[in-house]
Amino acid sequence: MLNSTIISPSLLAADFSKLDRELERMEKAGADCLHLDVMDGVFVPNISFGVPIISSIRPATKMPFDLHLMITNPLQYIEVFAKTGCDMITFHLESQSDPAVVIDAIHTFGKKAGLSIRPGTPAEDLLPFLDKLELVLIMSVEPGFGGQKFMESCLSKIRTIRNHAPNLRISVDGGINAETGKRCREAGADMLVAGSYVFGAENPAQAISSLRK
Ligand code: DX5
Numbered sequence: 001m002l003n004s005t006i007i008s009p010s011l012l013a014a015d016f017s018k019l020d021r022e023l024e025r026m027e028k029a030g031a032d033c034l035h036l037d038v039m040d041g042v043f044v045p046n047i048s049f050g051v052p053i054i055s056s057i058r059p060a061t062k063m064p065f066d067l068h069l070m071i072t073n074p075l076q077y078i079e080v081f082a083k084t085g086c087d088m089i090t091f092h093l094e095s096q097s098d099p100a101v102v103i104d105a106i107h108t109f110g111k112k113a114g115l116s117i118r119p120g121t122p123a124e125d126l127l128p129f130l131d132k133l134e135l136v137l138i139m140s141v142e143p144g145f146g147g148q149k150f151m152e153s154c155l156s157k158i159r160t161i162r163n164h165a166p167n168l169r170i171s172v173d174g175g176i177n178a179e180t181g182k183r184c185r186e187a188g189a190d191m192l193v194a195g196s197y198v199f200g201a202e203n204p205a206q207a208i209s210s211l212r213k
């Protein structure tokens with residue numbers, strides 16, 4: 001682990017009736033970026049939010065945007081999402097796409113490219129793409145909903161990726177709290193996505209610093 005751990009709170013757990021206040025709360029609490037879960041109701045059994053919401057909150061905060069596309073056809077949407085002002089765009093290996101082509105499209109728009117795997121996908125499936133990526137996102141829950149229980153199986157996947165890519169950013173998403181986050185960092189992760197643990201905290205600054213300890 002070369003860099004300090006990046007903490008990326010997931011907006012999915014925010015109070016959507018007070019988004020500007022929620023963004024300010026995260027920025028003040030020391031979040032490094034904001035994780036944005038886009039769901040199409042096909043790739044995952046849930047629908048969240050898309051381009052209009054992301055574009056409208058972009059001017060409201062300085063935090064970089066860490067986009068997590070849980071959608072069936074990412075290639076079709078890279079350009080519109082890139083234009084919202086996202087900094088990192090992560091899509092799923094299990095989506096219906098040629099990963100190398102999607103990664104190139106993300107880079108064409110000057111964004112960092114991330115590739116994610118669901119709990120049932122082996123880490124080895126990511127290996128052919130590691131050289132082209134800035135980020136790998138290991139799901140520690142089945143994608144689709146916040147507030148689920150952390151799945152231990154992500155730990156050995158983090159170790160596998162870290163062994164192959166000593167300098168790659170490795171993020172983990174789902175069921176992250178101080179305890180599970182520590183185990184992910186020990187396995188080699190250097191970025192943690194946390195929704196309910198951070199947004200649901202009375203003191204989000206304390207929650208964020210507990211994820212770094
Ligand atoms: C799940 C999303 C996660 C989710 C995490 O599909 O990708 O980012 O919001 O929520 P918690 O931290 O509550 O498990």
Ligand code: ZN
Binds near residue numbers: 173
């Ligand atoms: Zn996510």
